[in-house]
Amino acid sequence: METSLDELQAWISRTETVRDTIGATPVRALDATLDHPARPVEQGTALPPLWHWLYFLPLHRQSEIGPDGHARRGGFLPPVPLPRRMWAGSQFEFRSPVRVGDAVERTSTIADVTLKEGRTGKLVFVKVRHELRCNGAADPAIVEFHDIVYREAKRPGDVEPPPQRAETGSWRREIVPDDVLLFRYSALTFNGHRIHYDRKYVTEVEGYPGLVVHGPLIATLLMDLLRRQAPGAEVARFVFKAVRPTFDLHPFHVNGEPAADGKSVRLWASDHAGWLTMDASAVLR
DSSP states (O other): OOSOHHHHHTTTTOEEEEEEEOOSHHHHHHHHHTTOOOOOOOTTOBOOTTGGGGSSOOOOOGGGBOTTSSBOSOTTSOOOOOSEEEEEEEEEEEOSOOBTTOEEEEEEEEEEEEEEEETTEEEEEEEEEEEEEETTOSSOSEEEEEEEEEEOOOOTTOOOOOOOBOOOOSEEEEEOOOHHHHHHHHHHTTOOOGGGTOHHHHHHTSOOSSOBOOHHHHHHHHHHHHHHHOTTOOEEEEEEEEOSOOBTTSOEEEEEEEOTTSSEEEEEEEOTTSBEEEEEEEEEO
16 A cells, blocks of 8 residues: 555544535435335425435536446545455444434544555455534534555455354345346435446456445335335344345345344345345344
């Protein structure tokens, strides 16, 4: 790495504030993408958990985009000199509803930057804290920690971590991650990362076997499974960790298992071979 850890850690405590208005059209569009029937989305409609990701879109100029489709390194995020960037996981507190029509403000802070040595070389983890406030409120409606991992380029002979066998949950839904689903989610979140839509790039440059299913999309599908199975449940906290990449080559499953006391739900995703790809849990209010 040409940039030292001390230089990257100089980004810790850096902040950025952006503003948006919660509009109805993205809600209708994600409803359609997740295959829900059309419904009225009126002023005051509460967003389901994680749907705030449809807002505060990364509006970088075309001249600022790097070769992987992300904005060039630097700016708010530290300039990590490793080519592969992935969403490793997130932790959330949902404190109060975010509703259609709300004027919202998100303050983001670089909480930590760490360097680790993995099986495939150096890894840099960047943790970002987001606080989302509605209509000028002092207290945040949502507090989110976002974990980003940067990895070295894939090399011949790299040994991946051994897979973990996934269980079959009492809640279970099959998802077919075709090109259209991945394109629509990329478009809704204005995500230009080429691993999700450019098959030539993802296979020849980043060395993956197929298009990578977005981690946030899988997390959203886990929350969507909870909504389908327990429509009246209110989520207070949610955490997820990406365990293994999911590719568009085969269907995959989202699973859920509610706790006996009804206070929490374990959620996870598994690939076509039955390996665990995302592990999550929700605490209900």
